Amino acid sequence: MRIAWLPRAGRSLLVLIVVSALTCQLAALLPGDPAFVILGDESTEAQREALRHTLGLDQNAFVRFVNFMGGVVTGDWGTSFASGRPVLVEILSRVPATAELVILSQVVALAVAVPLALHSARNVGGKLDRLVSTGTFLLLAVPSFVVGIITIQFFAVQLGWLPASGYTAFVDDPLENISHMVLPVLTLGLAEGAVYVRALRGSAIEALRSPYAYASIVRGASDPQLLWWRILRPSSSTLLALIGVSLGVALGGTLLVESLFAIPGLGRLTVSSLGVRDLPMIQGVVLFAATTVVIFGILADIAVSRIDPRSKHGLV
């Protein structure tokens, strides 16, 4: 078992090294000059040249890659051009807001998606199924920022029930934190939920056609017993893989939702770093995002193999 995971771990490490190498090419690939952004357009070329040297931008990509990887290994991810603070410190300071947003939205997505998908699958073509299909297609078709703007207009501006934007850390004020998170979590969670409904419904329909499902029905199992005890587990492989990918990608930053609701997470850090060509910070957030994708991909694989042992042998 452990040996089987070694190649996967090796491939993951290779992915991270390749991603790091590519991000070290950013200085050459990205249009725009960080020295120009920092010093402004009234600066002279001599001033900008001196700053490029100070920032190490005149080094070649290989030297920058070696320096960056050496730093990563020792816990020094570099220093932000914009703030002058350590990149890793900046990234970790943004993780709580993004992690809270992503985890809560996954909870909402699953809370909505699982019951709807299972009951839709049990009544294919029925009223609930048609309603769920229409709703999920609508949510999939409408971009999340549009859903966000609508929820802000309705719940914050019209009804005044919830704040339109902003963030308060849970440790500072739990109630404020929750009230600020409701709308962004709904915005992100409903969009994720729509994807999960589509994935789980399909798997559940297939599972309901299996002999063991017929056997359960013949033995008199009620719908809840059938769906939650017999169908959910074998239908969950695709869903778990999707959750793994979604968690990994989302923890790398939920750009639009964080910008719309003014949540100081990794997504906004990425956007603002790109805007000012803060190359060390961009390298850092890209590596962090790649790491989360790799880790959650592995965790999803482990989870799938646990609930469906056939996957270990390539039977599904």
Next chain:
Amino acid sequence: MNRRRASCALLAATIVGMLTLSACSSPTSSSSPTVAAAVSSGGTLTVALDRELATLDASTAVMGQQPVRLLANALYQPLMAPAEGGTFTPGLAKSLESDETATHWTLTLPQKVTFSDGSPLTTASVKANVEHLADPATKSPAAAQAAQISGMTITDDTTMVFDLKAPNADFASQLARTLGMVTSTTAKDQFGFPIGAGPYTIESFTPGDSVTVVRNKNYWGEAPDLDSITFRMMPDADSRFQSLKSGDVDLIWTEVASQFEQARSDSALAVHVAPAAVSALQLNLSNEKFADVKVRTALAQAIDRDAVNAVVNLGEGTTVDSPYSLLADAPSIDYPKYDVDAAKKVLEGAGLSFSISADNSPDSIQRATVIKDMLTAVGVDVEIVPVDGASFGTALAAKDFEAAVLVTSIFSDPSGGALVATSTGQYNFTGYSNGNVDQLLGSAKALTNGPDRTKLLTDASQKLATDLPMLWLTAGNAGFIGSAKVAGFPDVSKLTLVSVQPGEIGWAAE
């Protein structure tokens, strides 16, 4: 069994949580319009900024930008402050006077000015701060301004003289920006930023999220009215406006014309704006497509600036025809009038095609699209090239464009004209070079404001309107929309740089 219970509990917790939150949340405050006759003492104001701040160091580029001036003024009250029509008045300084050559400037500070830690702010502090900004290790955009100073002579604690390498009648404007934000070179606050002498000090700072400032207990001037101001960083323009309407924030910075329009029809809101963002179409004169002045004139005749203002600024701004259009003594010149027939005579069938680079903000793209439509109507084939903000400046400086829409606040004072129109101007992206204009603007730089200077600027403007290295467009509104209950807000409509001292504003007295 456990799994089932967990699933049910999850669903129930979600539903109960939603209901509880709805019940606990407070309703929107429905404020009625208030005439802000007097400012009450105390209270907190929440302001939404349009960008993220990773640092509050006064020496950085971001703290000198117009949308952040309210915060910068709170912490680092600059020596000078913008006044009506592109003029400047003392801010922290008591006075700033030039000799006849505009080369030696005498700065006088008030008595007993202190930094926020109570230590004295003297002319030695000003000198040390300029040297700090000039140091390449500081990496400040103000280094270019500091580099024009050849020497600083201190007379006493409150009087000093700046000796400039060359005459500069607009030196006062630079002391209203980063160069004039005096910070201590020896003391820092708990966040590691050099302390200033503004009416507020930093209480909390979360990079990328918010800053809260509280009254500076050692403020040397009149104490500010508000107890504290919270600045929230909200880059999304729609989100800022919705937050204002829902009462989450009290004041927002915006440059979106439709928001000004909506706010003017809402009695709960007040608009505080000035036409501070000037736009012009830069033509790269090294490109042979623009070599013929007849072509440039025809392009100018094809652009209906009133229509641009009506579409892009929703009529909120004004048209401009020179770098000095916003100033109190704006020159009166002959700029090519909108004349489609005249433009067609030159351009129709000539096969002229070029690209217009524009930064990828919605209003810039819209502006470029309107121009494209107007030029298409006279037979010019135009392609729009959106460029992200950070690359746009680099592309302009490298002259890596054919035509480009520049939107800027550098024309807020007379120095802006020389930056774009002289052969060596830092903002001369067009490659325009005219000895006569260089001479006129060079002479104007050595004259303090007066009829002679106005005459020189008018002559230079007329020359620019004839040579047309850039086609002038409009000045769009920029500024604040706030709750009508915010009082003490100065009339900024005559300013060319929206810079408000937050010590003056507060909540309207009941």
